[in-house]
Amino acid sequence: MANSKFEYVKNFELPDPLLPNTWIVVRIDGRGFTKFCAKHDFQKPNDKRALDLMNAAARTVVTDLPDITIAYGVSDEYSFVFHKSCTLFDRRSSKITSTVVSLFSANFIHLWPTYFPDSPLSQPLPTFDGRAFCLPAVDNLRDYMSWRQVDCHINNLYNTIFWTLIQQGGYSNQDAEKLLAARGHPSSCEMTPDTSQGTVSSDKHEILFSKFGINYNNEPEIYKKGSVVFRNYELVEPGTHNAAEEADALAEPVQQSKSQAEKEKKKRRKACVVVEHLDIIKDDFWDRRPWLLSNKPGKTPKET
């Protein structure tokens, strides 16, 4: 595009590469979704259609960008993880972020009528902002994913009881808030293995059960766990892999022959991108799916 004496302005566009050999996370968030949810009468505390739409949009993003190894969504946010060996767009931050945001937004709008056939969109349209950041170690990545899933749990438990108090208990918003405030916010680690029986959390379970006969554990997994999106291959035997250790052992992109790279690319394209609602905090999820951290496609699952 060399064209003129004006061209020097190109130099104002500064480089923004992300640090090599780090996991890139792009997290997107709905802009002004409180109003948007009200406009379209989203069900409380969770609107199944809206979550299905979010997941369908995320699935398209993961399918479109094979460098994404896993994505996790809760409420109106989604985190997309690019493998640390990724060289997409020379790891330019704004290019990666904007591409994810654009793909997600476009699909959200495009798929809307499928999930909300009776509630056509109007201005202002639903949109998403995004940011990219780098996580240097597998442990940081695992902790990030756990952070989001703990958040999902805490908020869902709170929202479930809050809306039950209102919808079934006849509480006003304020009274429900007051009741819950008195009992404190949930302790920080309640979802992690060793502290899952935290008092405050069990207190909420108790209210739900004793007042309304609701067993929180029977609530749908999609609400309690959020949604994980990834390419699916055959699970490996438990205990045969330490996925985190293997991943950290890769200091730089493995030098592959072209044919080998091509072969893996094909495999990745053929793989089915699935949406699941699993515990991603425990090791098991990662150890049985070593391809998530190793970036080496697994075996195609046998058809049944």
Added chain:
Amino acid sequence: MANSKFEYVKNFELPDPLLPNTWIVVRIDGRGFTKFCAKHDFQKPNDKRALDLMNAAARTVVTDLPDITIAYGVSDEYSFVFHKSCTLFDRRSSKITSTVVSLFSANFIHLWPTYFPDSPLSQPLPTFDGRAFCLPAVDNLRDYMSWRQVDCHINNLYNTIFWTLIQQGGYSNQDAEKLLAARGHPSSCEMTPDTSQGTVSSDKHEILFSKFGINYNNEPEIYKKGSVVFRNYELVEPGTHNAAEEADALAEPVQQSKSQAEKEKKKRRKACVVVEHLDIIKDDFWDRRPWLLSNKPGKTPKET
């Protein structure tokens, strides 16, 4: 969202503020539009429906974000300019870029059926990437805008003759390319006032006229000039303002009383966002619309 021992990962999200007192430009570009245009049979060299759709999407972005003072579009790219005093999202680069990209993408998809009622979208959807950068002086901003408009002109002249040779002259793609290559690419400054009669450019005009009876000057302005989007107020008298000088005189956001700020905000919201096809290289465009550089809303145009 304080919730757990995992929360430390928040610290990996590093700050990315853009330099204060500089013009922020977010330029977005269509991803893989060559294939996309082919899939939907876009007309060559310009598809009026596609340009109208781009402009409609851009118009919504400008309407939605009052901090945008002007936008300029050509082909599958659009540049959005935020006034240098803008404090939107604390000037965080990824937040600003992703919001523009999301708004544009969402509207492009949403408005598609209006402009292409007979060519429904399918995967992969049209998407856009984006980047933000800073321009410190009004002259840099003017030069950036000029750069894009010169580019529009050069490409459109080339494409016009290229496709005329093929569509009306029966040339093959290769023969048309060869013919044009022999005559060289257009000189760099041909669109600027003093050199507009450059030989190479006039040569192309000549081919169009002598061979096909086409006077390039009569081609539609939207193709020759691209599209400018801005809030419209009453034009000021020519020669009464030196917009660039006034803008550079503002070293920091003017301290306004709240009521004054509120008043200006209202005026901005009421203003009509227009799409025009004007010369934005010459001073006249800017001097008669001082609000573009000053960020002070002008007079609402009298209705006629």
Added chain:
Amino acid sequence: MANSKFEYVKNFELPDPLLPNTWIVVRIDGRGFTKFCAKHDFQKPNDKRALDLMNAAARTVVTDLPDITIAYGVSDEYSFVFHKSCTLFDRRSSKITSTVVSLFSANFIHLWPTYFPDSPLSQPLPTFDGRAFCLPAVDNLRDYMSWRQVDCHINNLYNTIFWTLIQQGGYSNQDAEKLLAARGHPSSCEMTPDTSQGTVSSDKHEILFSKFGINYNNEPEIYKKGSVVFRNYELVEPGTHNAAEEADALAEPVQQSKSQAEKEKKKRRKACVVVEHLDIIKDDFWDRRPWLLSNKPGKTPKET
């Protein structure tokens, strides 16, 4: 340095260019100077030898780096301003910052024995940290310089009376602090033309005069104004130049012939780098020295 399979690590060194067409300021600060001053019995409130040493070191930095247009020092800090057209080290931030810091530190140590012949240095040596930042407009630069000079004034007035109370009034540190706290910190704009008679400031003047017979206005300029370092040429007539406006008019580095650039370089090398103690807040300083903002060397002063 191509040498091995290890070489890929070069890619971890990310680019850090500073925005073009902006004034680059590198400000350095003494590390742990409170202890250092005590160790070498610096005189209070100002140690003339230490300030002369700071200025001598700064003078060498300015002489060594012709891209520096002006520098300003107060206490143990110094700000070095590179002209906005500067392309030194391709405007790489860390390269520019570290070079200034290294030059200053090296000269500070090297010149120490000249200014403190009886107080040899010992570990830990005096050192300085630094940072670079960009100022887009001349007004921002002028405001930055004014900010530092106002700071100099406020601190010096406070310190002068504080140490006079102790050294001549027999106050304890605590009592002196208490007395001054009761009268409040100086008003913010007292050094600027129109508000220089602020109550709080004049109150301090009054204490100095009535209690100790000291007229603050007669204190040495180097303490009241700090130190300005620049290349010296012949002053121009007052009122013939608006230096700020001229500087802002330059959107990009002027295209010079090589011989012209060489000529200017020579002139700059021949110019005398001076250390002065002048008011740099008022326009006069800048308008009579247009070369500071224009980067065009002035006339060599006639010898007398």
Added chain:
Amino acid sequence: MANSKFEYVKNFELPDPLLPNTWIVVRIDGRGFTKFCAKHDFQKPNDKRALDLMNAAARTVVTDLPDITIAYGVSDEYSFVFHKSCTLFDRRSSKITSTVVSLFSANFIHLWPTYFPDSPLSQPLPTFDGRAFCLPAVDNLRDYMSWRQVDCHINNLYNTIFWTLIQQGGYSNQDAEKLLAARGHPSSCEMTPDTSQGTVSSDKHEILFSKFGINYNNEPEIYKKGSVVFRNYELVEPGTHNAAEEADALAEPVQQSKSQAEKEKKKRRKACVVVEHLDIIKDDFWDRRPWLLSNKPGKTPKET
């Protein structure tokens, strides 16, 4: 320092934190050392006094900044490695870089007379520039250190024969260059275990031995290996530690009790900072000194 209407300029100083949980390397390089070496008649190919001075300066930097875990120097460059858990200056890039550069420069000047008593410094003084960058994994750090040491070896072998040809063989600079060019530059991996007998390298050894009776292996270690600077504790038994693996297992700074942290700090201060000339490419160096990667002080060596 709140003081005035000018204070808004503080906002132009943008944050520059380095990514957490990554190894920070600050590499410094001599500016214009070719000229500087000539001025002070540095011996060729290596000047022992100059290297000792570099090492003494580096030793002071490591002593002064306990966050530095190891440093490596060759020729006029030195790399300082901060442990990935380091929080010095909130990991601000320019603050860390400038502090290292200032400390090194100050000590280089201060110690000069000790190493060059007969060659006093004059303007321009020797100075150093610097830059900081992040390495995410221990493997990247090890590869970086290896890269520098391989570079040391390659250059020293070349320089040794080059200067022997001139000093003992009576070659002109050009003839020596030509002879060496004909035999090619050394292969890339010659210093790594499995390829150390590369032809090109052994060819140089041969010239040295057959023509001049010099056995390169008998050259001083400081020239062949460069210099490593670190805190010294008791070596652990070979094979008892996998230092790299242990280090990667730390995803974030270990939560220590204050008293524990204080205790480690004391140990670090008491530790002796040594300068050695060892192979840092092989695992052995790291495995026997686990404190370098773990950041946990080892046992104080028994006095002998």
